[in-house]
Amino acid sequence: MQKDALVLPSPAKLNLMLHILGRREDGYHQLETVFQFLDYGDEMTFAVRDDGKICLHTPFEGVPHDQNLIVKAAKKLQEQSGCSLGIDIWIKKVLPMGGGIGGGSSNAATTLLGLNHLWQLNWDEDRLAALGLTLGADVPVFVRGRAAFAEGVGDILSPEYPEEPWYVVLKPQVSVSTAEIFSHPLLTRNTLPIKVRPVPKGNSRNDCEAVVTELYPDVRKALNLLGKYTEAKLTGTGSCIFGAFPNEASADKVLHLLTEPLTGFVAKGSNISMLHRTLQNLSKETGTRYS
Ligand SMILES: C[C@@](CO)(OP(=O)(O)O)[C@H](O)COP(=O)(O)OP(=O)(O)OC[C@H]1O[C@@H](n2ccc(N)nc2=O)[C@H](O)[C@@H]1O
Numbered sequence: 001m002q003k004d005a006l007v008l009p010s011p012a013k014l015n016l017m018l019h020i021l022g023r024r025e026d027g028y029h030q031l032e033t034v035f036q037f038l039d040y041g042d043e044m045t046f047a048v049r050d051d052g053k054i055c056l057h058t059p060f061e062g063v064p065h066d067q068n069l070i071v072k073a074a075k076k077l078q079e080q081s082g083c084s085l086g087i088d089i090w091i092k093k094v095l096p097m098g099g100g101i102g103g104g105s106s107n108a109a110t111t112l113l114g115l116n117h118l119w120q121l122n123w124d125e126d127r128l129a130a131l132g133l134t135l136g137a138d139v140p141v142f143v144r145g146r147a148a149f150a151e152g153v154g155d156i157l158s159p160e161y162p163e164e165p166w167y168v169v170l171k172p173q174v175s176v177s178t179a180e181i182f183s184h185p186l187l188t189r190n191t192l193p194i195k196v197r198p199v200p201k202g203n204s205r206n207d208c209e210a211v212v213t214e215l216y217p218d219v220r221k222a223l224n225l226l227g228k229y230t231e232a233k234l235t236g237t238g239s240c241i242f243g244a245f246p247n248e249a250s251a252d253k254v255l256h257l258l259t260e261p262l263t264g265f266v267a268k269g270s271n272i273s274m275l276h277r278t279l280q281n282l283s284k285e286t287g288t289r290y291s
């Protein structure tokens with residue numbers, strides 16, 4: 001690896017609540033959701049190439065190189081900016097795929113921000129978020145890096161400041177397809193919009209939960225298990241579930257009681273993503289603006 005490589009985190013997100021208000025003509029659903037980041041995620045390393053090639057060196061099981069959101073993000077940014085440079089990318093992947101914690105979207109956003117810096121494009125956040133939205137509904141929130149109340153298809157963001165507890169996140173041994181849940185006939189699609197902000201306590205339901213637990217009994221089992229210790233909820237379309245705890249020790253204790261046969265982790269909730277905290281620290285060290 002080159003000595004001037006840039007190493008950046010790619011954090012997970014949780015949907016602290018998720019309401020589905022309706023469906024647009026293009027099939028996409030209008031949502032209201034609260035996004036918060038976790039201080040837990042993948043680690044990505046970037047090194048510039050002079051030959052214009054985009055090379056992801058870490059293989060992903062079941063995801064061909066050119067279908068990877070990392071590669072798609074890099075190629076789109078290269079095309080739209082007209083940049084002649086390329087990039088080598090490595091990733092230490094810890095986030096489970098298809099878990100509703102946004103790993104793919106987060107990887108895409110970290111790629112956009114990392115390359116914006118390394119290729120010296122100086123794109124602003126709005127432009128990067130707009131490009132991100134063409135890759136997936138969740139990419140803009142990762143580009144902006146601040147906890148948010150989201151409307152539209154999840155792309156119209158306004159600041160939200162939820163508490164920042166410690167979470168236990170459990171991954172049942174199933175992967176849920178977002179498209180499958182959103183096309184299900186029994187999905188709740190008529191929840192009324194929330195008029196009051198910040199989102200009042202008691203609005204923390206996830207409208208996908210009923211369909212997901214019906215189709216995936218392992219998710220129901222996990223919710224019941226964690227639900228013995230705290231309120232347990234689904235994030236996004238699952239399959240991960242989570243519950244809040246007042247401190248790391250109490251979260252750790254419950255994780256150790258529960259993991260077999262589930263896998264899971266403990267992480268602190270954060271209203272500023274660790275990617276953006278890292279970029280801010282780099283800016284201070286080098287005097288360069290990173291996004
Ligand atoms: C619902 C959320 C909440 O965070 O679920 P998770 O994927 O994280 O579980 C996301 O907005 C998902 O975002 P993302 O995973 O980027 O979805 P996309 O790739 O854009 O869309 C996957 C598929 O889900 C459906 N879809 C997605 C978002 C949305 N607001 N309405 C939809 O109907 C569409 O059928 C689309 O083809």
Ligand SMILES: Nc1ncnc2c1ncn2[C@@H]1O[C@H](COP(=O)(O)OP(=O)(O)O)[C@@H](O)[C@H]1O
Nearest residue numbers: 068069070097098099100101102103104105107
């Ligand atoms: N870099 C990536 N990381 C994870 N998943 C990716 C990536 N690129 C493409 N994918 C595809 O996107 C799907 C959804 O991944 P992910 O974002 O992790 O889940 P979710 O949207 O449920 O949080 C994966 O099952 C995989 O097929």
